Amino acid sequence: MLERRMNIDIPEFYVGSIVAVTSSDRNLGSKEHRFVGICIRREKEGLLHQFTLRNTIENIGVEVMYDMYNPTIKKIETLKLEKRLDSDLTYLVDALPEYSTFDFHMEPQAHPAGTPIPVNEVKVKLKNPPWTRRWEILSYRGIEDTWTQATPWFKRKLHKTLVNDYEKYDLIANYRTGSTKEQEVFVQEQMQKFEKERHAAGLTRRRILKSAASHK
Helix, strand or coil: HHHHHHCCCCCCCCCCCCCEEEECHHHHCEEEEEEEEEEEECCCCCCHCCCCEEEEECEEEEEEEEEEECCCEEEEEEEEECECCCCHHHHHHEEHHHHCCCCCEEEEEECCCCCCCCCCCCCCEEECCCCCHHHCCCCCCCCCCCHCCCCHHHHHHHHCCCCHHHHHHCCHHHHHHHHCHHHHHHHHHHHHHHHHHHHHHHCCCCCCCCHHHCCC
């Protein structure tokens, strides 16, 4: 991961940010492909980390999943840095097209350093059911009241339930999904050591991991 970051700058972005990815394809010869979309999902950790961008092109929803450290990625740009109410926007597949339509020639919007990351509190409207998943039972905050939108036939067929009701009784949920302070400090120390050794040897072409280097 650190070796890969010597060759590409990976900017800060979150689920809900508008991102552009420029990648190469051996089938295109020397040409490059640039895709712009909203980040709807980030999953897995470390070297296996993946993120998915979504855009609507000619009324057709297109989703592209990227491996963060894939060497075919030439450039990653954050065009608009923001978060959404949910950490997963997969439900945009069943939302109206305007919520996932972005201009491929969109200009980057600057984000002042040191300021909080803005949270876009927009609530999307879904198309008429049936949907690809039962979004009304998953407790997403970024969707308008899906149960009200549902047709009477749909309400009779599927009872209104919540699959996450049990989570308030889960005593170790934070332990499974989070990391300890000791682990975070250890990782930061390893990153700082890597960068210092590379700079001391004069092997890097640019300064990497600025946030880690400046951490005290």
